[in-house]
Amino acid sequence: MTASSPASGQPPEEPVGYDPAAVERKWRDRWTERHANRANIDGARRPYYALMMFPYPSAEGLHVGNLFAFTGNDIFARFQRLQGFDVFEPMGFDAFGIHSENHALKTGRHPMELIPSNIANFTRQLERAGLMVDWSRTVDTTHQSYYKWTQWVFLQLLKRGLAFKKKAAVNWCPNDKTVLANEQVEGGHCERCGALVEQRLLEQWFFRITDYAERLLANLDTLDWSNTTKTAQRGWIGRSDGAEIRFRVLNPLEDAGSASVHVTAEIGTGGEEVRVFTTRPDTIFGATYLVLAPEHPLLDAITGGEQRAAVAAYQAVTAKQDVIARKTNKEKTGVFTGAYAVNPATGEMIPVWTADYVLMEYGTGAIMAVPGHDERDFEFANKFALPIERVVMGPGQNAHTPLTAAFTDETDVRLCNSAQFDDYPVDEGHRQITAWLESKHAGKPVVNFRLHDWCISRQRYWGPPIPVIYCDDCGMVPVPEADLPVVLPNIPDFRPDDSGISPLARHEEWYHVPCPACGKMARRETDVSDTFLDSGWYFLRYPSVGRDDVPFDKAITKKWLPVNSYIGGNEHAVLHLLYSRFLTMVLHDAGYVDFDEPFTKFRAHGLIIRDGAKMSKSKGNVVNPDDYIDGWGADTFRTYLMFLGPFEEGGDFRDAGISGVKRFLDRLWSSVRDAHTTGEPDRDVMQKLHQTIKKVGEDIPRLSYNTSIAAMMEHMNVVRRSERAVHRAEIEPLVQLVAPFAPHIAEELWEMLGHTASVFDSGWPSFDAAFAGGETATIAVQINGKTRGTIVVAKDSVQDSVMAAAMADPAIAKFVTGSAKKVVYVPGRLLNLVI
RNA sequence: GCCGGGAUGGCGGAACUGGCAGACGCACGGGACUCAAAAUCCCGCGAGGCGCGAGUCUCAUGUGGGUUCGAUUCCCACUCUCGGCACCA
DSSP: OTTOOOOTTSOOOOOOOOOHHHHHHHHHHHHHHHTTTOOOTTTOSSEEEEEEOOOOOOTTOOOHHHHHHHHHHHHHHHHHHHTTOEEEOOOEEOOOSHHHHHHHHHHTOOHHHHHHHHHHHHHHHHHHTTOOOOTTSOEETTSHHHHHHHHHHHHHHHHTTOEEEEEEEEEEETTTTEEEOGGGEETTEETTTOOBOEEEEEEEEEEOGGGGHHHHHHGGGGOEEOHHHHHHHHHHHOEEEEEEEEEEEEOHHHHTTOTTOOOOTTOOOOSOEEEEEESOGGGGGGOOEEEEOTTOTTHHHHOOGGGHHHHHHHHHHHHHSOHHHHHHOOSOOOEEEEEEEEOTTTOOEEEEEEOTTSOTTSTTSEEEEOGGGOHHHHHHHHHTTOOOOOOEEOTTOOTTOOOSSOOOOOSSOEEOSSGGGTTOBHHHHHHHHHHHHHHTTSEEEEEEESOOOEEOEEOSSSSOBOOEEEETTTEEEEOOGGGOOOOOOOOSOOOOOTTSSOGGGGOHHHHEEEOTTTOSEEEEOOOEEOHHHHTTSHHHHGGGTTOSSOSSOHHHHHHHOSBSEEEEEGGGTTHHHHHHHHHHHHHHHTTSOSOSOSBSEEEEEOEEEETTEEOOTTTTOOOOHHHHHHHHOHHHHHHHHHHSSOTTTEEEEOGGGHHHHHHHHHHHHHHHHHOBOSSOOOHHHHHHHHHHHHHHHHHGGGTOHHHHHHHHHHHHHHHTGGGOOOBHHHHHHHHHHHTTTSHHHHHHHHHHTTOOSOGGGSOOOOOOHHHHHOSEEEEEEEETTEEEEEEEEETTOOHHHHHHHHHTOHHHHTTOOSOOSEEEEETTTEEEEEO
16 A cells, blocks of 8 residues: 555665555545445534535536535534534435436436436545535435425415415526526526517416515625625615605596696695605605506507507507617617696606516516606606606705706705705705605605515426316415325426426426325426525535434424535525525524524635636637546645635636646655654754644635645745754644645655544644743834835834844945934834934 | 626736735746656746846836725726626616
8 A cells, every 4th residue: 555664574675655546545435335425414412514506416417516616615614623623514416407408308317317426426536535524414406305305495485475376577598498597587588598589468476575675675784604695695685775656647638638728736636646655755845747667557448549559559569579679779769647646845747658678576566757866767767758757966066957968976966946855965865855745645765675586397307296286276385295206207298388387387297186185186387496506405404314303303403503604606606596585584484494504604615717707618628637647646735725715716727837736745755755753853844834834724724725825835945954864843734734725645754654444534733822922022124114124123023123133234224315204113024223 | 788707928827804926827937857858847927217236226017097005906987808688667
């Protein structure tokens, strides 16, 4: 074996060199035999749950990006283990979904056959990477033992009224023949195939995540998460403070032809009332028209006779338009309804229009248009010759300054042309006008969110069937929990078709089922659920894998959750992390878990790019980890990935630097092999060692892996300087420091040093802070801010003695031309003389 | 358009609360070892000026301002770049 001593009777051999393949094979086997990575789920005294986002097991195999993320998590997990925690580092596979299904369709293989082989390949690759993964508790979202509980989660939401069905305009991809979530549409095109997305009206299952908007937002303040991620979530939730204002619409039939009639807000004519949402109630005196979304339910009722045809035509055009065109084509269109509404602030009649720049799904589906102070309204008013009023003035402007564009500044501006509210700052006007409208029963303060309810329906095959049955007599009946799982049948032809109905509907035996309530023949729901539902609760499952009676065991969950540390990509900053938080809150409120945030700490890792571009098959710049592990060994590859750049920022992958990391491990190997125990270790080298232990111990928790590695390299350089002989005490703790990064070689070297137990059970080395700090300090001496030299002084020197030492140095003293006007002394760092 | 990152030698990057800019690594140059090469080891390596020389001076962290004894770090205004969102009233 690699490090065994020469057999007796043989001539002396060359010193044994570092053979990564042999070392890694040996320790992989040894870890498996010893169950070294198995967490003691029931008995752990200091549980620590170190989670990474589980991968989608693609047919292409493991991506360097995956390995980068997993290695980063593994280093932290192994570090925690060395700190004495019982660390649980699980791994699983997020294998349902459209990605797998499309790949299966393209290659003609059935997902039920494809996924297990992909998972096997991923597992093989992951095992080579030396991750401290507990392979006895893995999760495969496509396995019945898992999706049984995904269906259970759905039923809990249904029970609590948080799952509901509604007909909704959804994004429809004509190529993939499926409904897409808003997030799967990029600029009007299907995220996967690039086809133009259309709009269709379908009955869909939704989760009422909007009920939790306020809580999802407020809780963010309590979480230890990457700031970028929190900011992204805040933006996605999109809270807006504003007001809902009621506009009375005059019946156009009655009032037609009497446009000259003077109307005030007090007139109680019949007709409808339109509610609008605005974030700028302070500008209501400038509201010169209303706009309703083309889908607005009141549109028919208010449209005047002559305008009916035009409005109907406009509605028809909008309805046919795909979601993309509507959202990307910013050219304003719209038609007048023939109706007028009363502006409750001015009492004036203002025309009511319909236009597709107003969206039915946000706010009330209607707006008051203030063209003077809103860019879209300005553009619209300009195009259709509607009046534009100034009601806000900035510095240097007055109530009559002409508006050549919408004036939208909100700081240092005041109201004008707003009756009793003239000269109010806008924020004050916002409050006062809202209160005034409220007193007239014409409005009230309202908070709106951009967040939409979560559409979980997919008219596809490869997902967990939604556990609901439709009975002619009983209506919609949830599948009883005892009957779970609703098994996804093996359908050879799982292709989606144009009907908008899932392929499951074609499986007669499966589709027809007795009603759980009355026993009469009924039909199954044929939609499957969104993959984000699978990944929305998997962290709860890991510790309880193997339990078939519950989704997660109460005591175990209490012991291990919430997750102590979660690491993943920022591409999931919004959806996955938001949905997981939402589901956790629901399960908390339902009494299943005693925490309402799943991830105490979250860090987003960076992206690995290559030659300045994202890796992709089409660019041909994909790195296959297998090749690098074959060529360099997993330890070198892991360490190299972490050395590329800051973990939270990612880095540019290039072959050039990897040899430096290999050299470092080679040197570590020979230094340990050749270390002696004669005499005392060198004092300066020991000081460097203590500094290194301190630095690495501080850097790892900050995920500053690149600087940890640099620090260890520095120590190695000091240890081996000028080919000096290495004392064992100077190098032994370095094996422990390197262990999280390069676990195999660390185990081997630890054994070579005579230890029988694993290096991961050896604890983290300690350091002497005073010794590491040293007794002397190098002080930079500056004259007028320019460094003119350095002096070495005792660490706790006072200013006078440092000053004297500086003056004693002729190289410094020659710059001192007079007496110092000012002296700045930073102990231990610098002395600056201002002359 | 809006939100959020980022910009430092030939290259990847370091500098933790404002305090010696360029740690560590790559590449490159020189040397040792070798018949030779690889590997290994040692030395050098931001740019420019002056000096035979040990040295020494100036400039330098995307651009332009500002605060400060002192700015890669803080403030203001820009440029470029990467990522996300995009008619959200």
